[in-house]
Amino acid sequence: MVTTDIPNSVPVTVLTGYLGAGKTTLLNRILTYEHGKKLAVIVNEFGEVGIDNQLVIDADEEIFEMNNGCICCTVRGDLIRIIGNLMKRRDKFDHLVIETTGLADPAPVIQTFFVDEDMQGKLSLDAVVTVVDAKHIHDHWEAEEAQEQIAFADVILLNKTDLVSEVELAELESRIRGMNAMAKVYRTRDAAVEMESILGVNAFSLDRALEIDPDFLGEDAHEHDETVGSIALVEPGAVSGAKLNGWLSHLLQTQGPDIFRMKGILNLAGEEQRFVFQGVHMLFDGRPDRPWKPGETRKNELVFIGRNLNADRFREDFRACLV
Amino acid sequence: MPGVTQSLLERRCQGTLNDYVTAIAWAVNGKRLAIASAAGEVAFLDTETWVPVSLRGGNGQSIDCLGFSPDGRYLAAGGQTGEVMIWAIDRPPDQITTLHIPRTWIDSLTWSPTRNELAFSLGRHVQVWAADEAAVVATLPFETSSVLDLAWHPQGEHLAVSGHQGVKIWRRADWFADPEIRETAAASLAIAFSPDGQYLASGNLDRTMLVWAFDNPFPWEMRGFPGKVRHVAWSSVTVGQAPLLAAASMEAAVTWTKVSDAIDGWDAQVLDLHRERVNDIAFEPSTTLLASAAEDGWLCLWANGEQPVQILEGAPKGFTGLAWSPNGQWLAAGGQNGEWLVWTKSNRGRGFGRG
Secondary structure: OOOOOOOOOEEEEEEEEOOOOOHHHHHHHHHHOOOOOOEEEEEOOOOOOOOOOOEEEEOOOOOOOOOOOOHHHHOOHHHHHHHHHHOOOOOOOOEEEEEOOOOOOOHHHHHHHHHOHHHHHHEEEEEEEEEEEOOOHHHHOOOHHHHHHHHOOOEEEEEOHHHOOHHHHHHHHHHHHHHOOOOEEEEOOOOOOOHHHHOOOOOOOHHHOOOOOHHHHHOOOOOOOOOEEEEEEEEEOOEOHHHHHHHHHHHHHHHHHHEEEEEEEEOEOOOOEEEEEEEEOOEEEEEEEEEOOOOOOOEEEEEEEEEOOOHHHHHHHHHOOEO | OOOOOOOOEEEEEEEEOOOOEEEEEEOOOOOEEEEEEOOOOEEEEEOOOOOOEEEEOOOOOOEEEEEEOOOOOEEEEEEOOOEEEEEEOOOOOEEEEEEEOOOOOOOOEEEOOOOOEEEEEEOOEEEEEEOOOOEEEEEEEOOOOOOOEEEEOOOOOEEEEEEEEEEEEEEHHHOOOOOEEEEEEEEEEEEEEOOOOOEEEEEEOOOOEEEEEOOOOOOEEEOOOOOOOOEEEEEEEEEEOEEEEEEEEOOEEEEEEEOOOOOOOEEEEEEOOOOOOEEEEEEOOOOOOEEEEEOOOOEEEEEOOOEEEEEEOOOOOOEEEEEEOOOOOEEEEEEOOOEEEEEEEOOOOOOOOOO
16 A cells, blocks of 8 residues: 555655646746755656656656546556556656646546555655646636546645735635635645645654644534535544444445545544555555553544545444444 | 475576566577567576677667567567667677667567567557568557556467457458457466467456367356466376466466366466565476576575475575577576576485575
């Protein structure tokens, strides 16, 4: 599974965003920034990004294709082939950036790092960074790809803030947080953002299993006018491992394609350690974490991001797993 | 290591390139050897002198594939520079032409076994270049993904191309005709025709291997591999009802023997000795002696495709690939740190210990 505990593993940033949102601008910022790292960049739409000493590989093809949620079919050999070739060099790169096409669903790229043995051993997914065009996103809210790019993100740049009013921006940000309660959201012009906010984020590390926007947890009355949304559950009490397993496997079997990402911290009955987990579609990764501290309130916190998820049903089903 | 006591092969010569050895190729007569590296080097050796001649220095851009034409007159190399380089094998070899395909990695190429025709991948396409005409005679669209592997049928009349969800087989007699398709559920990573041309095997990303009789679209499916099946190799020797077949997956090499036409008509033998990933496998020509080269720095020889008989070393960080000379006289292998080694059949009878 994807962990960041692998020594010397190369971090991977997946860069997504709808056409014209500012991905290339951000990519140029990453490439020209003096971070002292040797970057390799795999791009799908070749732009003017040839920088000395950086490696830009033109994938020149739709590497990323969804196929009815079957992971074997979604993970294609192309990306693995390209990265496998890159990894043969002794003079390896320090960071890999994969820019997906504007119209791509990022899931197959993420899944590649979960399921391929070569990728698992040598690379670790750092974060999915999504650039959103604050002005034009309204033109393609209905596009599944646009929603999925927001849903899968760990970091969202709300770009082109100079083109919209503060009121519009606040509304947009709230709407995005309703869809994805896990992502950090930054407002940017010309994709100007601190590099530390997008590189070296470690978002897929289980040590950082859960960072839910506290405002999101506080509000119960979220407007769920999107089909894509987040569900956050916070429940006291201890969970039966067996019941939870049963519920999650049933969930992934019946709704796997609609569950984009999930993360959580659990208080398993009879365990002194927290249990942390995450998942991408049907792929699931979990393990015991640090012990609960004395005096710490033992509780369960879970976040699901997906399409057509029924919050009441989730809460009810989860409560049924409590001891 | 119980049983690993023979000394079939002994080291003949060795050298070093500047980075990961990416490709090794022998001329058909077994008298010439070429080796390429991730630093972009191409070295050429003659078995009379064993003095490496540098055909290309390293420029940092990897050379990924090499091959000698069937008549031994040409050597081709391709890589990340987007070039296919062709040398005429004179003394010394002379680079006679370069095909430029900008912004494309050339990571597989293979000469027809019967004609001086070279097939190479360029992204989602394959081109066939005829040396005698010095011209590209076919451009074949794989379409569903970039090309992952290429294999000519031993009679030279068909070219198989593997990639996402299948293998497409074009007929040389009519490159423009639609290819025949052999479907795979996931990506087909590695393909090989049996030397008798009767079977095609495909190692796949979804931990399966499929084998088709050449004229039949319905395959046998082999499951239970520990990881993706990254290499497949055939012996020319028939064991049971078909040539002996081998596959590499994670730390295992697995040999397969056909015992019947039934859906489960292949028996597997897991060769369990390597401690790290097996990067390449190949049978000695005309025998069932299998060589497996692995990340653990061991190159193991398996008699009858099952019995470990010798462990060769010389690439401490791991072997990346191997190649038997077609006459069976030599075995060459390359390593992570640019090491290359050549072993030959031992003349000293059967000794004891490691090579």
